[in-house]
Structures are given as C-alpha cells and as structure tokens.
Amino acid sequence: MKITSWNVNSLNVRLPHVLQWLESHPVDVLALQELKLDQEKFPINDIEAAGYQAVWFGQKTYNGVALIYKGEIADIIRGIPNYADEQRRMIAATINGVRVINVYCVNGESLDSPKFLYKQEWFDALQTFVASQIQQYEKVVLLGDFNIAPADIDVYDAEKWRNQILCSADERQWFEQLLALGLTDSFRYKRPVDVQYTWWDYRMNMFKRKLGLRIDHVLISDALKDGIIEVSVDENARSWERPSDHAPITLEVA
Numbered sequence: 001m002k003i004t005s006w007n008v009n010s011l012n013v014r015l016p017h018v019l020q021w022l023e024s025h026p027v028d029v030l031a032l033q034e035l036k037l038d039q040e041k042f043p044i045n046d047i048e049a050a051g052y053q054a055v056w057f058g059q060k061t062y063n064g065v066a067l068i069y070k071g072e073i074a075d076i077i078r079g080i081p082n083y084a085d086e087q088r089r090m091i092a093a094t095i096n097g098v099r100v101i102n103v104y105c106v107n108g109e110s111l112d113s114p115k116f117l118y119k120q121e122w123f124d125a126l127q128t129f130v131a132s133q134i135q136q137y138e139k140v141v142l143l144g145d146f147n148i149a150p151a152d153i154d155v156y157d158a159e160k161w162r163n164q165i166l167c168s169a170d171e172r173q174w175f176e177q178l179l180a181l182g183l184t185d186s187f188r189y190k191r192p193v194d195v196q197y198t199w200w201d202y203r204m205n206m207f208k209r210k211l212g213l214r215i216d217h218v219l220i221s222d223a224l225k226d227g228i229i230e231v232s233v234d235e236n237a238r239s240w241e242r243p244s245d246h247a248p249i250t251l252e253v254a
Contacts, residue, residue, distance in 0.1 A: 001028045001029075001096065001098065001252070001253050001254075002026075002027040002028050002029075002250055002251070002252045003027065003028060003029040003031070003098070003100065003141055003143065003218065003250070003251045003253070004025070004027045004029065004030045004031065004248050004249065004250040004251075005031045005033070005102070005143040005144050005145070005216055005217075005218055005248065005249050005250075006018075006021075006030065006031070006032055006033070006216075006237075006244070006246065006247075006248040006249075007032075007033040007034050007104065007144075007145040007199075007216060007244060007245075007246035008032050008033070008034060008035070008244045008246075009034050009036075009244040009245055009246065010034065010035075010036040010037075010244075011032060011035045011036065011037050011042070011043065011064075011066075012036065012037055012041070013242065014242075014243075014244055015043055015046060017237065017240060017243070017244070018030070018032070018068075019046060019050055021234075021237055021248065022050055022052065022068075023050070025234070025248075025250070027250065028069060028070055028071060028095070028096060029067060029068070029069045029095050029098075029100055030052075030067075030068040030069070030248075031065070031066070031067055031068075031100065031102035031143055031144060032065065032066045032067075032068065032102075033064075033065050033102070033103070033104035033144050033145045034062075034063065034064060034104055034145070035056065035058050035059070035063070035064030035065065035066055036059075036060070036061055036062060036063070036064055037058045037059075037060070037064055038058050038059070038060045039056070039057070039058040039059075040058075041058065041060075042054070042056045042058055042066065047068055051070070052068045052069060052070055053068070053069055053070070053073070054066055054067065054068045054069070055067050055069075055073065055076050055091065055093060056091065057078040057079065057088045057090070057091045058088065059087065059088040062087065063087045063088045063089055063104055064088055064104070065088065065089060065090060065091045065102050065103070065104050065144070066091065066102075067091055067093055067095065067100060067102055069093075069095045069096075071095060071096040072095070072096055072097075073093050073094065073095050074093065074094045075092075075093060075094045075099075076091070076092070076093045077090075077091070077092040077093070078090075078091050079091075080122075080125045080126060080129050081129060082125075082128075083122075083125035083129075085122070085125075087106075089103060089104045089105065089106070089122070090102065090103050090104075090126070090129075092133070094137070097139060098139045098140075098141055098224075099133055099136075099137035099139060099140045099141065100141050100143070101129075101130065101133060101140070101141065101142045101143070102143060102144050103126065103142065103143070103144035103145070103146070104144055104145050105119070105122065105123070105126070105144065105145060105146045105147045105148070106118055106119035106122045106123075106147065107119070107147045107165070107166075108147065108165050108166075108171070109165065110165050111163070111164075111165060111168055111170075116165070119147075119171075120170070120174070123174040123177075123178075126178070127174075127177055127178060127181070130142055130178060130181055130183075131181050134181055134182050134183075134221060137221075138221065138223045139221060139223045139224055140183070140220070140221040140223075140224075141218060141219070141220050141221075141224065141251070142178065142183060142218075142219040142220075143216075143217065143218040143219065143249075143251075144216065144217070145199075145215060145216050145246065146175065146215055146216070146217050147166055147171075147215055148166060148167075148171045148172065148174065148175045148215060149161070149166050149167050149172075149213045149214055149215050150172055150175045150176075150185065150188075150214075150217075151172070153193070153195060154197070154213060154214035154215075155167055155213050155214075156197065156210070156211040156212055156213070157211070161213075166213060166215060167213075178219060179219065182221055182222060183219040183220060183221060184219065184220055184221075184222070184225050185217060185218075185219055186217075186218045186219065186220050186225075186228055186231045186251050187214070187217065187218065187231045187233075187249065189225065189228065189231075190228055190230065190231045191231065196214060196233050197210075197212025197213055197214050197233075197247075198212070198213070198214050198215060198216035198233055198246055198247050198249055199212055199213050199214075199215050199216065199245055199246045199247075200212040200213075200238060200245060201245065202245055207238055207239070216246055216247075216249050217249070218231065218249060218251045220251070220253070224253050227253045227254035228251070228252075228253050228254075229252040229253060229254060230250075230251075230252045231249070231250070231251050231252070232249070232250050232252075233247050233248070233249045233250075234247055234248045234249075234250070235247050
C-alpha cells in the first residue's frame with residue numbers, strides 16, 4: 001500500500017500538478033492539505049477521470065484537506081470531534097482497512113502570537129482525538145503538514161531556527177506527545193540519519209540552495225511499522241513551474 005501526503009498550497013493552482021503526479025506515481029491514498037477551495041469547488045470530476053475517488057473538507061481561501069483514494073472507504077470524519085474550530089484542518093477515514101488521519105496543522109505565526117495559543121489548543125484536541133482512534137483501530141496513519149520540524153537534523157540551520165516558530169521546544173514536545181500515543185515517525189524510522197526536507201520557502205531561492213525544513217510527516221501505529229518498505233520525498237515535484245512550496249512524502253508499506 002502506498003500512502004502520500006502533499007501540501008499543495010492551492011488545489012486550484014496545483015490541480016495539473018496533482019494529476020500529473022498521480023499519473024506517474026499511482027498510489028492508494030493521496031492526502032492533500034491547504035486546498036484553499038470551497039467545499040463545492042472541489043474538482044471531483046477531474047479526480048474521477050484520473051481513476052480515483054475523493055472525500056474532502058474544503059474552505060475558501062485558507063486551509064482545507066482531502067483524501068484521494070482507490071478502494072474501499074468507511075467511517076469518514078470531517079473536523080476534530082468535540083472541538084469547535086472554524087478552520088477546516090482534519091479529515092479521517094478508513095481506506096482499505098487502514099485508518100488514515102489527514103491534518104493541516106496550525107502554523108502559529110510566532111511564539112508571541114495569539115495564533116500560537118491556538119496552535120497549542122489545536123494540538124491538544126488532536127492528541128485527544130488520535131488517542132481515541134488508536135484505541136479503536138489497529139492500523140493508523142496520521143499524516144500531513146504538521147508545521148513542526150521535530151529535531152535539529154530536520155532544519156537547514158538549527159541555530160538560526162532555535163526557539164523560532166516550527167522549531168520551538170514546546171512544538172517539538174507536542175510532536176513527541178503524539179509519538180508517545182504509540183506512533184512512529186516512519187521517515188526517521190526508515191532513515192535515522194538522512195537529512196531530508198519537505199518544505200522550502202519560496203523566497204531567496206531556498207529550494208535551489210537546498211535550505212529547507214522537514215515539517216511534513218507520516219506517523220504510523222505499531223501494526224504497520226514492521227511492514228515499512230520505503231519512505232521517500234519527491235523533491236522533483238518542488239522543481240516544477242509554479243510549484244507548491246512542499247514536496248510529496250510517500251510511505252510504502254506491505
């Protein structure tokens with residue numbers, strides 16, 4: 001089974017990229033973040049023409065998440081239950097027997113911003129929800145744009161980013177708390193010392209200069225860990241014309 005996460009930073013702009021990528025990289029599940037589309041504007045006809053189905057949770061201008069898939073789907077949840085949130089950042093479903101939770105986590109803006117308090121609140125709600133899902137389902141994949149670089153190896157300049165948004169001690173602790181629920185960072189499990197980024201700022205030629213952060217993750221429950229075949233980041237997609245600032249990350253698991 002192949003499961004991919006990709007923050008496309010506007011599906012309206014990047015739809016040709018998504019269709020091109022799916023044609024050359026067929027997967028069982030493609031989890032998209034930052035759709036920036038109203039619910040009724042999702043391009044379902046194009047997705048179906050490519051041989052896939054989809055469920056989505058859209059929002060105009062900001063946020064929005066989707067699961068594009070082949071196979072059987074059940075138990076769809078849009079939004080974190082019991083958490084009032086106007087921003088559409090989470091969708092979950094069971095696809096081909098695997099519980100897939102797709103998240104576009106809060107950025108937080110800066111450590112002294114009210115948006116950082118929202119980020120903390122949101123991660124608290126996510127933790128509660130994921131804990132309940134792990135109790136209910138054996139095979140769980142939590143993936144998406146976490147807006148957290150978990151360790152110094154995941155940052156092109158650890159000293160420059162120390163105690164900055166995406167890399168603060170608090171944010172890294174929230175990430176560790178998710179792992180403590182019984183999840184494993186699949187990329188770091190498979191590639192313990194590899195330097196690999198998933199996001200590069202559009203400014204200052206950061207991609208060409210290979211200066212990025214690893215903030216997109218695929219976390220898996222123990223039932224999937226021994227079946228990992230490969231975890232890879234497709235940097236080529238970041239090099240296309242008018243690209244997203246993120247690259248797709250793919251888990252292949254038996």
